[in-house]
Amino acid sequence: GENVEQHPSTLSVQEGDSAVIKCTYSDSASNYFPWYKQELGKRPQLIIDIRSNVGEKKDQRIAVTLNKTAKHFSLHITETQPEDSAVYFCAASGAGNMLTFGGGTRLMVKP
């Protein structure tokens, strides 16, 4: 089955700096790659997603890039703010709408 690895497991940045989280996946048939944000004690919520026919997608301060050849995708957050502090999960989905999640990255934005 699919295996998704996520790095780093923790990331600390100064407010205003950029943050980058990277994921690799194993199944070349995977074609949908969402990113979820989970605040402490809350449910995961989708922040951005990308499909395999697109190389990059942006939404304000958040962007995701996908390299299908290398089987990796990344989340980029620019101009980080304290409210960006949370755990971020990447995931990959192949046929059947099943998501395999990475292990998560705890992002801490220091004021």
Added chain:
Amino acid sequence: NAGVTQTPKFRILKIGQSMTLQCTQDMNHNYMYWYRQDPGMGLKLIYYSVGAGITDKGEVPNGYNVSRSTTEDFPLRLELAAPSQTSVYFCASSSFSMTGNEQFFGPGTRLTVL
């Protein structure tokens, strides 16, 4: 729309007890899922359903059972609870897409087995 709702929010069980975690969605989604999230870890798929009357095992199904008699409801049953089942349980739902779609999560049930 309420989205995905789960009950109860919290529960403490003794070893060997049984319980059912309830999940309901009002978005008319075909797909529903149960995940568990251990402290500091990612989400592991327990069971999923692609429509009423159809269920299948995920990555960690042992010790659990599910049913899907309606589109809206997808209860998760724990039989003979064990300490290893202490976790936060999330139910999720999504509409069908050949290439995958956003999964909407419920608020979670925090279960402790002592």
